[in-house]
Amino acid sequence: MHQHRGGALWDLTARAGLSDTRRVSDASGDLRLADLGHAGNLEGGVETLRDKSVLISSARQLPAVAALLQLDGIARRLLLCPPDLAPEHLPAVIAEAEVDVIVSDGTGPGSQPPDGTTLVCLRDKLLPVSDIPRRNRVTDWLLFTSGTTGRPKIVVHTLASLTGPLDDGLAVANDAVWSTFYDVRRYGGLQILLRALLGGGSMVLSQANETVSDFLVRAGRSGVTHISGTPSHWRRALMTPAAREIQPGYVRLSGEVADQAVLNSLAAAYPKADIAHAFASTEAGVAFDVRDRLAGFPATVIGQPGAKAEMRVVDGSLRIRSARTASHYLGDGKVLTDAEGFVDTGDMLELRGDRYYFVGRREGIINVGGQKVHPEEVEAVINQHPAVQMVRARARPNPITGAVIAADIVVRPSAQGIPFETIKAEILEACRRVLPRHKIPATLHPVASLEIAESGKLVRPHA
Amino acid sequence: MSIRSTIIEQIRSICVSQGKPAPALTDGTLLLNTGLDSLGIAVLVASLEDKLGFDPFSRDDNGFFPVTVGDLIALYEHAPA
Incomplete structure (x- = not known):
């Protein structure tokens, strides 16, 4: 050697x-x-x-x-x-x-x-x-x-x-x-x-x-x-x-x-x-x-x-x-x-435009009625809301389209006093402005925390 | 709130969120004419599962698919909660 x-x-x-x-x-x-x-x-x-x-x-x-x-x-x-x-x-x-x-x-x-x-x-x-x-x-x-x-x-x-x-x-x-x-x-x-x-x-x-x-x-x-x-x-x-x-x-x-x-x-x-x-x-x-x-x-x-x-x-x-x-x-x-x-x-x-954006992992793609959704691109929109600390978008099984998008949201400590329904309405409004319909979460859920793996990455359930 | 009124309210709210007028709904209204397409119905089923605690489609093994608003309400009302 x-x-x-x-x-x-x-x-x-x-x-x-x-x-x-x-x-x-x-x-x-x-x-x-x-x-x-x-x-x-x-x-x-x-x-x-x-x-x-x-x-x-x-x-x-x-x-x-x-x-x-x-x-x-x-x-x-x-x-x-x-x-x-x-x-x-x-x-x-x-x-x-x-x-x-x-x-x-x-x-x-x-x-x-x-x-x-x-x-x-x-x-x-x-x-x-x-x-x-x-x-x-x-x-x-x-x-x-x-x-x-x-x-x-x-x-x-x-x-x-x-x-x-x-x-x-x-x-x-x-x-x-x-x-x-x-x-x-x-x-x-x-x-x-x-x-x-x-x-x-x-x-x-x-x-x-x-x-x-x-x-x-x-x-x-x-x-x-x-x-x-x-x-x-x-x-x-x-x-x-x-x-x-x-x-x-x-x-x-x-x-x-x-x-x-x-x-x-x-x-x-x-x-x-x-x-x-x-x-x-x-x-x-x-x-x-x-x-x-x-x-x-x-x-x-x-x-x-x-x-x-x-x-x-x-x-x-x-x-x-x-x-x-x-x-x-x-x-x-x-x-x-x-x-x-x-x-x-x-x-x-x-x-x-003149930039590339990462939209997600190939194996993480969610299929909503035959259309592809990367959870990360949905998360990128939701993360912009000032009340959101962390979010995870995931596939939710659905009898009509196979899956729809669900989003689990950790609300910032400073926004705990705001009713979740208000935050949810604003997030959906923001999603509708920039995302095609199949990428908009069908349901949003407040959660206390989201698990982060030893690798430092958000734990994603496998659909 | 009854199952019937929850379903009617959810259909209207999804239509409005998609920028469509809230439809007038009777039991005879075809689901296709409510303004909901298949993605709209998918969202409806997911939100009704959250509101009512069950999803009758996932239990339905006879292939029955509701055609009218009345069919849909009956499917939920007759599902074992």
């Missing part, structure tokens, strides 16, 4: 400087990056894991980050296991990724390995190590796709594909403090972690079971300057007074369609921040971001030959080819790219 051109994660992190202030922290502790140069927390040391396929299992993210820093360039494969992997999928995942060793702090989906799989303990505390290991191989980074049904597919990246060049102006000053609502074992969160580590900054991790308010307070105290999440994460964050606890200079959205309403809300909450919405997927990688605070993206982004990420629209969906694309899926019979190396994202686009 040839030498990594850029070097392993630890080497690149160290090259960015190891000042005392550089830390990765969560609600329970923190890791001073400089300490990892001469200490480690893997029982038995890293050499026993050389050329092994390693699954990293922990409930908290911080132990997993420490393991990544120690093992990239040494292990053959690193499988980043998010905490919500269903236990019944573990044996199939281990088989598919040819896992030799599970590295765990005793928590997470892999903490009870099946027979035949070795367990290596990830200790709570760092202990000194005598030898500096050679980190000279290209390690495959295995990530789960963010699909919501069945066993997620495993996608193969390398550090190079995860950090490939992008002209997005985010090579920022060394004192940046990054954070994300995402778990860093998912693509969207991992992007932020890698920017913090390679860019010389620090990282504030979110933590399961911590309230959004507590997380925001902690992020504020840590002086977070750059923070990312899905539009659903942000809508939930903006519901809490603790949203005022952070003063980021940079706010990023990815993972779902960023509609104008959420962009406007963020601009109002953080008037001094740059607000960017990015398109990325685990398979296709980061393709581009948009910083003009407008929903959609300029049509000129599509079809530029030689761009760092080349994009085309085929049958309405976005296809991407770039150095950031994953190399393949693990397992048989699943093809990642088309014949020319483009990944079909399944994200459907519509051209309006």
Whole structure:
């Protein structure tokens, strides 16, 4: 295996400087990056894991980050296991990724390995190590796709594909403090972690079971300057007074369609921040971001030959080819790219004027009497109503048309005094102005909350 | 409110929401002449399910489909709630 051109994660992190202030922290502790140069927390040391396929299992993210820093360039494969992997999928995942060793702090989906799989303990505390290991191989980074049904597919990246060049102006000053609502074992969160580590900054991790308010307070105290999440994460964050606890200079959205309403809300909450919405997927990688605070993206982004990420629209969906694309899926019979190396994202686009707009996922289409509706396009209209905090449009089975659109609405705390019938009438009026009839919700329902999955995306029932 | 008046009110309200005049309705009025097309009837069935708590179409296994307003009212009135 040839030498990594850029070097392993630890080497690149160290090259960015190891000042005392550089830390990765969560609600329970923190890791001073400089300490990892001469200490480690893997029982038995890293050499026993050389050329092994390693699954990293922990409930908290911080132990997993420490393991990544120690093992990239040494292990053959690193499988980043998010905490919500269903236990019944573990044996199939281990088989598919040819896992030799599970590295765990005793928590997470892999903490009870099946027979035949070795367990290596990830200790709570760092202990000194005598030898500096050679980190000279290209390690495959295995990530789960963010699909919501069945066993997620495993996608193969390398550090190079995860950090490939992008002209997005985010090579920022060394004192940046990054954070994300995402778990860093998912693509969207991992992007932020890698920017913090390679860019010389620090990282504030979110933590399961911590309230959004507590997380925001902690992020504020840590002086977070750059923070990312899905539009659903942000809508939930903006519901809490603790949203005022952070003063980021940079706010990023990815993972779902960023509609104008959420962009406007963020601009109002953080008037001094740059607000960017990015398109990325685990398979296709980061393709581009948009910083003009407008929903959609300029049509000129599509079809530029030689761009760092080349994009085309085929049958309405976005296809991407770039150095950031994953190399393949693990397992048989699943093809990642088309014949020319483009990944079909399944994200459907519509051209309006000189901008493209994401209208939804291909598999999320609702059929109303033979006419197609993307729930996201209905949500984008309803989200503009000032009383609406969050909305989910869904298929409601119907004996006449197969389905009609129903909308579940979380009313903003400040609008709780307004009768729902009034809000409903105004929303329907707004829908009638801009949507064709079959896309207008037949029924609207007030709900106390809407579930957000571990992936940061709104949970959508499957019709 | 009775099932009958709920249905009449919902038909009128859906017509008005679609920018049509509220129709005069008798039991003999053909559903097709109320101003509701199939999407309108679909919306009607969904809102009646919310108002009345049931959807007689989902239970109907004899293929009977109401033709007049009176048929529709009878379908709801005779459905086991």
